[in-house]
Amino acid sequence: MKFSRLYLVIFFLLNNFLLVFAQDKSTTKINGMTMVASKTTITDANAKDLRDIGSNYIAVMPYAFMPRAEKAQLYFDTKRQWTGETLTGIESDVKTLQAVGLKVMIKPHIWIGSGAFTGSIAMTSEIDWIQFEENYKAYILTFASIAEKNKVSLFCLGTELNSFVSERPEFWCKLIEEVKSIYSGKLTYAENWDKYEDVIFWDSLDYIGIDAYFPISENKTPSVEKVNFAWHGLKATLKSFSKDYNSKILFTEYGYRSIDFAGKEPWDSSRKEVSGNETAQLNLLKGLHESIWDEDWFAGGFLWKWFPNYNSDSYRHKNRFTIQGKISESYFKSF
Incomplete structure (x- = not known):
């Protein structure tokens, strides 16, 4: 009887230790997935699929539309x-x-209706700038209010708006203060991989947000070892930048298409026909994870991207960014 009780106590303590360890492991980093908006609201089953893939954070994306990059309408x-x-x-x-x-x-x-890159948004007059700023502020504060109402953990102030950020710094500093006055969660902003050093307000946010489409390899199918080597230099630069601002770096987007030469220009999302290559996608993801995921300056990242109503019989996304239905999906579950 004494042995039985001792065994139960040990089992209970071990079980709780393992549970705490598992929870700590899952919450140490933001292991996020970017969810593509759908025609209808998602179901409980859709949400469970995202949880079961191993994610602990999901990015949802409310879109706004501009007719042209130089027009104030939003x-x-x-x-x-x-x-x-x-x-x-x-x-x-x-x-x-x-x-x-x-x-x-x-x-x-x-x-942007013309297909222009958001980083090129720039008004042609001060009047238009002021009008655009008012429109953008209304957009951001509306969703910041939704974030506060629903106790959302993280709010992003915008995505890849380099020219807007560079040309109108006073607006952004005021916007951050206004968002903080109504939203009590963590804040970030998502800047493109080649422009994040231009942002002046990182010290006002909780995370340095980078859409991390850094060029990694010009090989058709880069090995994990070569991907690790490519990240070695990038890692040193990112670590130094994080130290300068005393703030962790969050990859607000990262990912690779399942195509040949996927690491050469990872930002390329054009619809041109390209040969599929799931191994290239897998090796690039593995290399990124192995290289930086456990770094203390790194907060985690959001993989681009996941379709809640993915059709496995469709070839539409076979060579796109999603890992659904590909060998990288099994890897991500075990990562």
Whole structure:
């Protein structure tokens, strides 16, 4: 009887230790996934799929639209948008994700009708700049309010807006203060891999957000070893930058397409036909994880991207960024 009780005590303590260890491991880093907005709100099953892939954070993306990069108009929460991009849809998806134990980052994006890059947004007059700033502030504060209402863990102030950020620094400093006045969670901003050093307000945020599409390799199928070597130099630069601002770096986006030469220009999302290569995608992801994931200056990252209603019979995304239905999906589950 004494042995039996002792055994039960040991079993109980060991079980709790393992549980705590597992929880610590899963929460040490932001192991995030970027969820593509869908035509309808997501289901409980969609949320569980994201949890079961191994994610602990999900990025949801409310889109706003501009007719042209030099025009002040900015539209959001319209009837023409998919439900998953609207106020109602974002709030519903946040609640569904949180209900299965996932944390959320709300990450606003702008889509320009001409297909122009958001980093090139620039008005042609002071009047237009002021109008655009008012429109952008309304957009951001609206979703910051949703983030606060739903106790969202992380809010992103914008995505890849280099010219806007560089030309209008006073606006951004004021915007950060206004967001902080209504939102009590963590804050970041997502800047492109080649422009993050231009941002002046990192010390006002909780994380340095980088969309990490750094060129890694010009090989058709780079080995994990070569990917590790490529990250060696980048890692030193990022560590130094993190130290300068006394703030951890968060990869607000990272990922690779399942194509030949996927590490050469990882930012390329063009629809041109390219030969599929799942091994290249896998090796690039493994190399990134092995190189920097355990660094103390690194907060984690959000993999780009996941479709809640993915159709495994469709070839639409076979050579795109998603890991769904590919060998990288099994790897991510065990990562």
